[in-house]
Amino acid sequence: MPVKNGRPTVLSVLPFAMMALVTAVDIGTGPGVGFLPLVSLGPAFAPLVGGWRRTACIGVIALLLCAGLGWYNDLLDARRGYMTFASVVGVTAAGLVAVSMRQKREVELANVRSIAEAAQRVLLKPVPRLAGQIRAAVSYMSAVAEARIGGDLYEVVASPHGVRVMVGDVQGKGLEAVETAAVVLGAFREAAPEEADLAAVGRRLERSIERQIEGEKFVTAVLAEVRAEEVTFLNFGHPAPLLVRADGSVTWPEPTVYALPLGLHAHGTAPPEAYRTDFRPGDQLLLYTDGVTEARDADGRFYPLAERAHLLKEDDAEAALEAVRQDLLLHVNGPLHDDAAMLLLRYR
Template identity: 45%
Template sequence: MTADGPKNALPPLRLPRRTRRLLCWAFLLLVAAVVADLLTGPGTTLSPVLAVAPMLAGATTRSARVPLFAGAVATAAVVLLELSNSSLPDSVHLTALITVLAATLASAANVVLVSARERELTQVRTVAEAAQRALLRPPPERLGPLRVAVRYAAAAAEARIGGDLYEVVDTPHGIRILLGDVQGHGLPAVETAADVLGTFREAARTEPDLARVAERLDAALAGRAVNERFATAFLLDVERSGGRAGFVNCGHPHPLLRRAGRVTELAPPQHAPPLGLLGLIGGHYRAGGFDPLPGDLLLLYTDGVSEARNAADRFYPLARRLAGLPATSPGAVLDALLADVGDWVGVAGPTDDAALLALRWEH
């Protein structure tokens, strides 16, 4: 015993408003059942109805003490009704008592199991978020002539990490940027994304030719002995002086270039297969290029955005919506687009993960 109370005393129970309201209804049910039982007189009983009270009490709480307390009160009420209604057979009273006790224990056990499951899910989410932070590092907001912003939106709250990937690397050869989408979902897609990012971070610093970087990524995926997957990707090479920018598109949706309120697709010089599939057709990746101007905004995205559908099964009109956005900073543009996509798909929510990366040339 300490000055503050028993050493092993339970912490005070603080219930959410919804739980308190439901608990009040449970006790009102108890009172109503007892009153109705007394008014009906001998020969009938409503005591089995009292089993609903602990079930109702445990419906929205994560503390087993709540249904146990409600069950104790219900049990006391059953005993009270037994004493006041001795004309019924003992088997009826015993059945009501067993029913209330069974409902109490079942409700308490359910609360314990749900709480344990929620704790486990919270731990899994924490690990997934830590893995995502290690895998998808946030880029700097300003790098050379660029202002940079990135957003990653999971299709479900439980799926904090997936096959969409991005990276921004400052190298001796320029600012190298990657955005891609691995085939499939789940841990195999995450494993493939990790391989792509690891290869890109090394090759971007050592290979002066951006097309050669893409071929290194293709070889890394094609050489995997297990978990064979491909990935679409867009690679960008930006000069620190703000001059010509080069790019390689490996089967990825074409980025959108917004210039003076007009949006155009940044099409490659030739169509190329996704990473991991170049060997099926032979040849090499070819780099294209364009001359950015101050104020240009380039949007890189995965198909979780461009293929988002509304209730009428229509695709999200990304180019048209991007052209109409008043926002100019990359972060504000991405926030506005994600909010707009959410409104487009409605209550059904997105069906695929989405990654967006926006670049704005400041000079």
Template identity: 50%
Template sequence: MPVLVVVGIVLVDVAGVSGMICLPLLAAAPALAAATNGSRGVLCVGLLAAVLGAVLGTGEGVPARELAAVLCALLAVTAASALASALRSRRERVLAAVRSVAEAAQHALLQPVPETVGPFQVAVRYSAAAAEARIGGDLYALVSTPHGVRLIVGDVRGKGLPAVSTAALVLGVFREAAYDEPDLLAVVGRIERSLARNLGSDDFVTAVVAGYPRPGLLEVVNCGHAPPLLISASGDVVAVEPTHPAPPLGLRALSGQTPRLQPLPFADGDQLLLYTDGVTEARDHTRAFYPLAEGVARHVSDDPAHTLTALHDELLAHVGGRLHDDAALLLVRKQDVDEPVAVAPRSTLPGHSVTRSAHRVTPPECTRMP
């Protein structure tokens, strides 16, 4: 493009327009080159423009003093553009390094989840509001322990590096306690005590912690978080409202309330979707919230990865392409006993009261797998 600008100015000048009108326009070429080329490319474009300007000015009889002023201005613009290009290239290298570190931090914090964990098929989708950072304050983890499969999805109050630090603390304690504690409430208690020691008085974490201690039963502890969605094998979507609401993690001392286990029947083919408020509070141009339950009913299938891909694409379309808050989705599906178990892991860049939203799913993709 910078070379085309030079060629265009030369052609206009050769066509008969006065040299003093066209020659100063040659400075646009190195200025444009600074946005797309390295400093060497800028210098080459500037030198080309200066040589052609000198040839044209001399051939057209432009006074020496005026021609020298134009060429000096052109060389000054070239030098400034080369410096700007060098600084831009340096910033791009620094940004690439920072993104690489952020990606490594994300993999350390939000470890990739395999396609299958124990008896479950699993899929995760995560989007940070700060796209350049690739990490945020939402958290998820799913581990297989001697006490069954356990998982957590949570949302740290606030954004930025403090939220990331808190998320790392919660996940570290959860992964350790999930292996050590036979009781799911003891896992939640370990997280609560750790946050009480390390968080400020205004900080907290909403979270849902769940476990699968024995076939056919999930245990759920909801600490001030959005209710998970239970998707039956027949396609009904159910919001699992907590029977005993508990405060967010880090605020138990202020409320005096203690969380309780909520048993949840979980048969073959059932699915549980855990999510953060970045999903349900996403708004379109009319300020309407994204209807997650309806979206699940439209896209649910026997493949959790397919379901979350469709949901995530629809969510981005709803907000116009970019989320303004961190958003996490974790979907687990209890495999049928006669279903083949996938062994190849796939990483991903996780008596009761319910409120029913009667959605019956009938698309062909929701038929049971053989």
């Protein structure tokens, strides 16, 4: 990428800068010092950006400089002059091979990214903006550079039994975490419209993980069902949602006892018990993963989500989540160390 914001980048001008520097030093010190071989630094840095034509052009410029400086240093007929010409030609040829290999890797990387984007569209589909009386918005940030998808998951399903949502966090990272997320999301999308009871949806998720996931993998998750100005929760070891009332007050609906995450109930522990709270017009419910609340600043302080509840006052749900997202990045002042997903529900 030779140009950024209308100005050449450092890498794009580096070959020319090196050749100009060698030329200036060689002329300044006078004949006989022997800086001529350093002209090959120009073609050496050329493959970093651009295509083969640019690399070849820089090689030609380096040869012309060699001819000029060789004449200046009276080396055109000397062995050292011939060796300098040969080194420039060799470095340029190696640069052309390097450009070819780099461009091939860039094509492969572009293909991988397109596949990742397709996987995201299948796995983490856009949530419906309107589901009954509920307005929904979502934000997802991956901790992995250039990644479009990770171990956090979310879904919103409008069912005959109310609007059902899920936010979860898969143990681990990488492709195995994505595979587990796909199993959980598939089970939720199948069970949410069918099961009359939210606890039955949770049991379906547990059975799917037990059948299809090997090893000690688990998923923390919170399920919510909004119906008739009331929200029912089922919490599998996940951080409690943030409920912002119409008057601006903040509460954290928590279960009496936290249950184990999905995938660990084979140890004989009791399943989670459903608990309820009011959810009336003007209220907002923010479900999130621990990548939000456990994000630390330079002094090691966690992100104070409750203190940032006022950012959700934006009229547009997406704008409200974007305000929280930007504030979270400002708090961290650097890359996230964990995936961070947020799902905002508003009672219209």
